[in-house]
Structures are given as structure tokens and as C-alpha cells.
Amino acid sequence: MGFNWIKTSILMAAILALFGVIGGMLGGKGGMLLALLFGGGMNVFAYWNSDKMMLRMYNAQEVDATTAPEFYNLVAELAQRAQMPMPRVYVIHEEQPNAFATGRDPEHAAVAATTGIMRVLDYRELRGVMAHELAHVKHRDTLISTISATMAGAISALANFAMFFGGRDSDGRPNNPIANLALAFLAPLAAALIQMAISRAREFEADRGGGEISGDPLALANALRKIEYYAQGRPMPAADAHPETAQMMIINPLSGDSLSGLFRTHPHTEERIARLNEMARNGR
Template sequence: MNQIKTAALLSVLSALLISVSYLLIGGVGGAITGIVLAAVTNLGAWYFSDQIALASYGAGAVSYGEAPELHDMVQSLCDRAALPMPQIYIIPTDSANAFATGRDPQHAAVAVTRGIMEILTPDELEAVLAHELSHIANRDTLTQAVAATIAGAISFIAQMAFWLAPGRRDNGTNWLLVLLTYLVAPLAATVIQLGISRTREFEADAGAARLTRNPRALAKALQRLDSNAKQLPLDGNPAFAPLLIINPFRGDFLAKLFSTHPSTEDRIAHLLQLEKGELG
């Protein structure tokens, strides 16, 4: 099912990229440009998704000597999950969050913020890391990173076309179409990302619960992280928000309406239900 969702998501996003190029760049040439961009973006995201996401949040690699407890915790979880050890990164910010990225388990990375290591207890941090390793095991990391990269390309083309449009003197320019595409295309790309993002968060939560046998630890962690995000939202490209364990932006009306994550309350309720004996 994950492979079907992945193929569907990438196909729709790629089609949107081609359509935006056709409308804003113009005609067959624009469509060809969109096809080339879609191919290059997919290929580039496939091989460089981890570097793109890590750079977006300013993450830096840390050695065992720099963070031995963090490395040991991840290694222990990997041994239990039969996963190869990912590279470990730390994001130098007090905002508390974490994410995993990489095209497959053999080329994966786990990044945590400085803030998350300061506010969580060891069992809560372990639960968060188990959540991220579940994403790696399910190959959600590739899907989310590729989707974010294509969504970013769509937004870039729309913005570029909008700001360059006044310089185009041909009478054939449909200014209303340019404006609508500028406004709608990035929103449509985000909505498409939401199609699988929420479901995969629930799946990763359940995977963490099974791996640690401690659903309540992740429930407590999510509660702390949600509170922290409201006070210290994480700066970064919104296109990569689906990678993070908690929505990094303030919970206003629009943020909730187009959230990349299920509500924290729903996730906690699901975990507590698993604690009652429904773990597989």
C-alpha cells in the first residue's frame, strides 16, 4: 500500500508541476520544461533528499564522541528493529523537534534539535527516535522528501512567473491566470502532500509503540513537543514540515486547516488506545 501511495503522490505532484509550467511559462515549451523539471526534481530528490532536508534546517552531523548517549540510544533501537545505523544530526535551536530522511534504510539520517534533547526524558526521547526509525523502515522518508522537493519547485516556478510577469509585454499574457496560478499552485501542492502525511504519522506512532513497548512515553513526548512548538516554532522551509514529528508552526486557524500532521490530541488518544492492549 505504501508503494501505491508513493507512486500516486509523485505522479500527481509531477503532473501539477508540468501543468504549472505549461500555464505560466507557456505552451508546449512550458510543458516540456515542466517534464524536464519533474524528471530532474524526482531524480535529484531520490539521491539527495537527505542533504536537502538537513540543509533546510541547518542540521550538522555529530560523531559518537560528540553525542554518545544519543548514538547509543539510536543504535539500541536499530538493533531491535533490524535496521542499519543512520547518520545522526543535531539542529542548533531551542525549538524541540526531530525528523528522519533518506532514500532508503541504508542511506538514512535522523536529526534532532538541541531543544528536544533538553526537554524530554530519556524514555520520551527514545520514543521519538523510535518514531523516526519507523518512518525509515516504512520508507516514508523518501516519499516525504521527494514530495517536499517537488512542492518547493512548484512554489518556486509560480513565484518566479508572478514576479517576471510584469516584464512580459506580449498581449497574450493572461494576468488573471498568472495570479490565480501563483496563489493556487503552492496551495494545491501542499494539499496533495497532506493526502498521505497524516496517515503515515499514525503508522509511525504505532511503529514506535511496538518498538519501545511504551506508547505512553511517546504520548507524553508529543504533549511536550506540541506545547514547545506553540512557544518556539521551528524556522525552516514549510515544504519540509511533513518530515518533522510535530507541526513546527503556530496553531492558528489556517495552520490547523492545512496541517501536515494529525492533531496531537488524536495521536495521543491513538497511543493510549494501543497501551490498553492493542499492540500487535
Template sequence: MIESLKITLLLGFLTGILVVFGGIIGSIFKFGILGAFIGLIISIIMNFISYFYSDKLALRANHAQIVTEDEAPRLHRIVGELAQNAGIKKPRVAIVHTNDPNAFATGRNQDNAVVAATTGIMQTLDDRELRGVLAHELGHIKNHDILIGSIAATMAGIITMVANIGHYAIFFSDDDGIGELVASILLIIFAPIAAAIIRMAISRSCEFKADRSGAEISHDPLALASALEKIERGVEEHPIEDVNPSNAHLYIINPFGSTAQRLSELFSTHPNTNERIKRLIKMSEDGNY
């Protein structure tokens, strides 16, 4: 309940950023309050689109293709077994053709859920480790994280886009008001950062929960721990290409590698992998799964 309230407030803050940003841009171009109203309308539209079309948007953005049982028998078999363990409807299965070893889940609910795995992860992991990863993704579905992640990705993307619009808007403005100019510059700098921080905060808490849920579904926390170690090494060697950074938090490990993650934990889209592994090992030792 507390977590749901926290996420609701975070997404509300994202909407607030759009409204404020729209108001300042409206002021620059003499639209007045109309700018804030436009920002509100945009946020409503984006929430609507991300809710009803989150699975399609995520699949398209990440170049994932839905596959049949004949096309990917290994994935379908494992996902089917784990979905039965989790007591949820079997999600659709998709493949992303990239050497980056990774996986993600998307959709607004169990009826629209999709679990996607890269060709890289299928080559990197054995069946036991792959079960651990796919159980983690089913944990996201069971915990209702996939909708939150999709909305956060969509909203973060639109805020960044609006900030870029504001960047050019300043130079076309004939307003001599220094205050508004400074406010606009600050928003251009901090709006994308705020969106990123919110997205990352959501991702971190959800990843820890999905790790635990995945270990419970697979009954094998050490399988996921081993997989995370291999995935992180593989991502460093084969970072993903041609994917918008606003979708990074959807993946089980940051698909762009951990170099940026080491620069600042504050701006990391994922919790520290070593910490995740330690928690999974402790679960195994305690038998608490």
C-alpha cells in the same frame, strides 16, 4: 500496496502541475509546447535530485549537522538500541541547534538514513520520552516514509517557486488573451495550495503509521504520548526559525507551532496531536504493540 499506489499518484499529480504550469508560462512567452516540456524536464530533474540527494538536501535545509558517538553519546546509544529492536541498520545521527523541541528522519533508504534531533528536544525530554520519539523516527525509516517525505518537500518547494515565476511572468506578457491570463492567475493561486495539500496528506498518513511503528519498536506507546504532549507545548514557546515551510512535514510536530494548524485542519502538515495521543493510549490499554 494501496498506500504506495496512493503516494505514487500524488507525486504524479505534483509532476502534472509542473507540466501544466510550464505549458501556460510557455504560452505567455510564446514558447508553445516547449514550456510544458521544460516543466516535465524540471520535474524529472527534481525527482532525480530528491531521490539521490534527499538526505543532504534535508540536512542542509534544516541546518542539521552529523555528529559522532563522542559528540552525542546519548543520542547514539538510544538510536543504536532502537535500531536493533527494529531490525534495521543503525542510521546516522544529526543535531539541529535550536530551542524548538523536535526531530525528523531523512534519506532514500536504510543505508542513507539520518535521524536528526534538536538540542531543544534533548533538553525537554527524559530518556524514556526521547526513546519514544526516536523510535517514531526509526518507524519512518522502516516504513520507507523518508524518501516520500523528501521528494514531497522538494517538489512542493519547486512548485511554489514556479508559481512565483508565473506571478511575474504575467506582468511581462504582451498577450491580450483574457483566458490565458485568468488560467495563469488561477495556477499562481492554486498550484502552491495543491502542492501543500498533497504534502500534508502524505504526512498525516505517514505520521499515524510511524506512531504505531515507533510504539512497537520501543514497546512503550505511552512514552511517545508523553513526549508529543511536551513537544507541542515546547514548540509553541520556541517555534523554529530559518527553516523553509516546505520541510515542516518532516518533523514529528509542526515546528512552526500549532496556531496555523488551528486555523484550518485542511492545511495542517500533521494530524491532530490529541488524536495521536489518544491512539497511543489505546494501544497501551489494548496491549496491541
């Protein structure tokens, strides 16, 4: 828990610094101060509300033991195995198979899965996926994910404002329009790189934790293979509209994603599957 709080603090400080840089380019010292104040306020807002924003973006519908008994009871059984508080459970009416977890801590967590993933996976595989999401909650990754997604979106909006409306330097002179254009491209890219620096290692840990919680790492390995196959060619409009949230999903949901290597939000699925297969062989 302590290390994750350090990572969260570093992430928030780095994104706050980006706000300051953009503010400085928009309005000199005064713009930097205003941007830092805005960024600090956004950090506080994201801590308390980013999970609600994420669920609203994806039009997630909360369910319970009456409205979705099999899915709800599956999550309840896994939460009991993990010795965790019961999270709120949501369903997203989308064809693309995917899932995510959100919330600032295990006591205020939520897990969500698409109707597409429920159709594609069998019970054992879906159980493996939700164990993975509960591992994110248990490791307190969800705070990092939701805050970084919210802040990255805000930086992109601020950078776009810089591109369209320009800015002034500390002496009040208009900024170079080429510099504004570069800022509009580099600022959201820098925010994305900050997210990715944490997200790939986090996915491996959640896979391992999910295998431990479910006691069935092969089920998660099979699920990952199926999800990646069926997700191709099935866009998720909310993810395409808010690409900063892609790193929260179990598999990258973006359609037409051509980024690779450094710019991938997730580890290669085959490497994740190989690690889970090794975990099963070693009986861990």
C-alpha cells in the same frame, strides 16, 4: 514496502503534472514540455539528494558515539530492536523541540533531533520520539517526505516566477495577469494538498510503529504532549523559511500556524495521544 512505492509513484506523477500545468500557463506547449522535462529532472535529483538538502536547510550536525554518546547509543539500541541498519545521527541547534527522519531507504537513512527536544524530554520520552522516527524509516515514509518537500518547494518557486514574469498561451499571446496570480496561489496549495493527503495517515502509523519498536507507547504519548506545549512560541527559522518541510517533523514546527482541518500537516496531537494510550492499554 510495495504499497509505499505505489504512493511514491503517484505522488511524483501528480507533482510532475503540476509542473506541466504551470509550464503550459507560462509558455504554452513549449513551456509545458520544458516544465515536464524540468520536473522529471527534479524527481531524479530529489530521489538521490533530497535528504542532503533537508539536513543542510536545518544546518544539522552529524554526531557519533564520541561526540554525543547518550543520544547516539539510544538510536543504536532502537535500531537494533527494530532490526534495521544504523542510520546516520544528527543534532540541530534549535530551541524548538522537534525531530525528523530522512533518506531514500533504511540503508541510506538519517535521523535528526533538536537540542531543544533533548532539554525538554527525559530519556524515556526521547527514546519514544526516536522510535517514531525509526518507524518512518522502516516504513519507507522518508522517501515520500523528502521528495514531496523538495518538489513542493520547486513548484512554489515556479509559481512565483509565473506571477512576477507572466507567461504566454499556445498562440504566443500574454496570459491574463489575474490567471497568473491565481496560479501563483493555487499551484503551491495543490502541492501542499498532495503532501497532506499522505502525511496524516503516515504519522498515525509511525506512532504505532514507534510504540512497537520502543515497547513503550506511553513514553511517546507523553513526549508528544510536551513537544506541542513547549514548541508554542519557539519559532524554528529554517521551517518558517521552508514551510514545505513542516510535514516531515514529529510536530508541526511552523510559528503562527492558523491552518486547520484539511490544511493541517499533522493529525491532532490529542488524537495521536489517545491512540497511543489505547495501544498501551491493549498491551500492543
